[in-house]
Amino acid sequence: MKVREVMYRDVTSIAPDTDLQEAVEVMADHRSSGLPVVDNDFRVIGFLSERDIIETAYPYSDSRGDDLMITARLTDLVRKLGRIRGRTARSCMSEPPLTAGEEDDIEDITSKMLMNGLKVMPVVRDKRLVGVVRRADLAATIVSENPED
Numbered sequence: 001m002k003v004r005e006v007m008y009r010d011v012t013s014i015a016p017d018t019d020l021q022e023a024v025e026v027m028a029d030h031r032s033s034g035l036p037v038v039d040n041d042f043r044v045i046g047f048l049s050e051r052d053i054i055e056t057a058y059p060y061s062d063s064r065g066d067d068l069m070i071t072a073r074l075t076d077l078v079r080k081l082g083r084i085r086g087r088t089a090r091s092c093m094s095e096p097p098l099t100a101g102e103e104d105d106i107e108d109i110t111s112k113m114l115m116n117g118l119k120v121m122p123v124v125r126d127k128r129l130v131g132v133v134r135r136a137d138l139a140a141t142i143v144s145e146n147p148e149d
Contacts, residue, residue, distance in 0.1 A: 046093030056092035
């Protein structure tokens, strides 16, 4: 099965100069754990995840899988979160982003996402954003392809 068969095409993206607070609001509005960062030609130049924002605000976290183990006091975290106001997506996005092509095999992409702890991966054609593949969609596809006997 190919990525094009499971990818989500109605995708929201942000510009590199998007304020982090606005980016978090967009993530919340779209119930997304991350957003592709695109230039004026919709070329994917980065990816901004919740994890990127938290690790930027709180660099002393210990990342394990999908969990962020906070190792210091909560008051310190709150103070540091205040310090990221006014920063942009470019300041903490992952770059270069890991991307998938529409014709990539979902088994390969699933493996790549799991190895890199990704929940969402941009799908590109000629480096331009055409959709995203989400780990939840891959899981649903795997379950539907392998029903219990």
